[in-house]
Amino acid sequence: MSEIVFQDRREAGRVLGELVASLPDLKDAVVLGLVRGGMPVAFEVARACGLPLDIQVVRKLGVPGQEELAMGAIASGGGVVLNEQIVRSWHVSEKKLGHVIEHERQEMDRREALYRQGRPAVEIAGRPVVLVDDGLATGASMRAAIRAVSGRAGRVIVAVPVGAKSTCDELAHEVDRVVCVLVPETLDAVSLFYREFGATTDEEVLELMEAGSGLGIRD
Numbered sequence: 765m766s767e768i769v770f771q772d773r774r775e776a777g778r779v780l781g782e783l784v785a786s787l788p789d790l791k792d793a794v795v796l797g798l799v800r801g802g803m804p805v806a807f808e809v810a811r812a813c814g815l816p817l818d819i820q821v822v823r824k825l826g827v828p829g830q831e832e833l834a835m836g837a838i839a840s841g842g843g844v845v846l847n848e849q850i851v852r853s854w855h856v857s858e859k860k861l862g863h864v865i866e867h868e869r870q871e872m873d874r875r876e877a878l879y880r881q882g883r884p885a886v887e888i889a890g891r892p893v894v895l896v897d898d899g900l901a902t903g904a905s906m907r908a909a910i911r912a913v914s915g916r917a918g919r920v921i922v923a924v925p926v927g928a929k930s931t932c933d934e935l936a937h938e939v940d941r942v943v944c945v946l947v948p949e950t951l952d953a954v955s956l957f958y959r960e961f962g963a964t965t966d967e968e969v970l971e972l973m974e975a976g977s978g979l980g981i982r983d
Contacts, residue, residue: 772960773801773898776925776945777808783943784894784923785813793892793921796820797972798909799879800964802897807972809896809923817976818886819969820895820912821876822905823868825861827854835861837904838868840876843912845904879969883977892940893917898961899954900927900944903935910938926957 770776784790790813797806799821810817822843825836827850835856836846844865851861893913897906900922910920920939927944928951936942946957955961 770925770958772958773804773964774808776898776958777805777896778812779945780805780896780923780925780943781809781812783945784809784921787921787941787943789919790815790892790894792918793894794818794886794888795894795896796888796909796913798822798895798897798905799875800966800969803964803969803972805898805925806894806896807976809894810976813894815894816886817973819876819879819973820909821872821879822908823872824905825864825868827856828860828864830854834902834904835864837908838865838872839905839908839912840872841912841916843908843910845907845911847904875966878966879973881970881973883973888913888917890916890918892919892921894921894923895939896923898925899951899957900924900931900935901951901954903927903931906935907938910935926951926954 793815795806795810795815795817797803799819821840823838824834827833827835835850838844895909921941922935922939923943926946929947929949932942932944932947
């Protein structure tokens with residue numbers, strides 16, 4: 765276990781926010797928190813940088829019958845990432861894969877409507893986008909988020925409090941910059957770097973969205 769441990773996601777966001785705020789050319793940037801766990805971190809990053817805050821909904825694609833085993837991820841905006849090795853080794857047919865993707869897409873759309881409460885998405889076209897999560901292990905969710913914003917965003921920056929070195933190195937070739945406070949050689953679980961790592965609730969996401977609007981960090 766690391767000797768450096770964050771108290772919770774909000775503290776991790778404050779530490780990360782200092783690093784992100786030191787980056788150049790962030791004037792028109794937008795901070796997107798990966799829902800749900802990345803949202804408390806993203807709120808603090810957005811506040812530290814004085815930037816608008818919005819959500820990026822991501823859903824894990826679980827192997828049928830072994831849902832805890834991720835075979836990929838999807839993100840609102842169209843990003844899809846698959847672990848082809850797991851898909852092949854578990855003999856997931858194209859039909860079953862399609863069913864899983866459609867099910868998770870429906871849940872993703874439901875959550876996005878719930879969190880937005882009628883608010884329009886912050887416009888990202890041509891603007892730097894800072895994608896924030898509470899940590900990077902395999903990076904599947906972050907890759908889906910990257911694909912969802914690539915092609916629209918002016919630049920893509922990944923920012924996390926902790927990330928496995930191999931994952932951070934790989935993502936560095938896919939985005940313009942990776943900002944990570946802690947980069948351990950091995951990362952068994954993101955939760956090991958937090959004293960408090962309970963699940964972020966829908967209510968918390970809604971409160972953070974409202975607080976973000978109240979602080980004037982939304983467009």
